[in-house]
Amino acid sequence: MVALIFDHTLELQDGLYNESAALTLMSTDVDTISRSIEMWHGVWASLFEVVIGVTLLARELGWVCVMPLIVIGLGVVGSSQITKVIGNRQKVWAGSVQRRIAITSSMLGSMKAVKMMGLTQVMSSIVQGQRVRELNLQKNFRWAILWVNVVGK
Template identity: 35%
Template sequence: MVTLIYNHTLEIQDGLQFEGAALTLMSTENIVESLEPINEIWGSTIEMAIVCTFGQASVAKRIGQKRQMWTQAIQERVSTTASAP
């Protein structure tokens, strides 16, 4: 079998041996191109984690004050409603 393959490669017309090389190069290039989004995915994941952490800290600072104002406004409405004749 090896002898047949070897003999066949010796009989290949000039220039045909490079077609396989081109296909191999195209396959390798496709693999490399398909791996590029992986870098973007893990980078975006880290970016989102950082944004969410700082965003949550910013919201948490203000939520206490806003919640207190909300509760006070509810208490005023309840007091006004309760004191109505």
């Protein structure tokens, strides 16, 4: 998928879009899509597990078989409440990634001037600071994912 996106960006008209925006978020978006596909397989498989498990419990225990369904329902409600904030947190993190990559690209594009002016350490610390900022913003996203896993499992 990354190769297809990259090939498509090579065919775009020059100067039409901000190239850092198109290429910066490419791997982040592909990773998100990959995780979503993996989670989808877990959803349909879990549905079969629940149906088979409740059927077996109903045969052995009777009406008590609804208790796992109640727990599942509570997990779904809790997860849906938490996932409402995930999109915004991921958007902020992806924007931070884009900003860091744009700064790095700009710095590399003018590396000769940076070296001539002796600003290598300064620029390095700016990029490192952006990476630290990015990781701090990603932390909020990771915590939300953690809570979805805790509530949903």
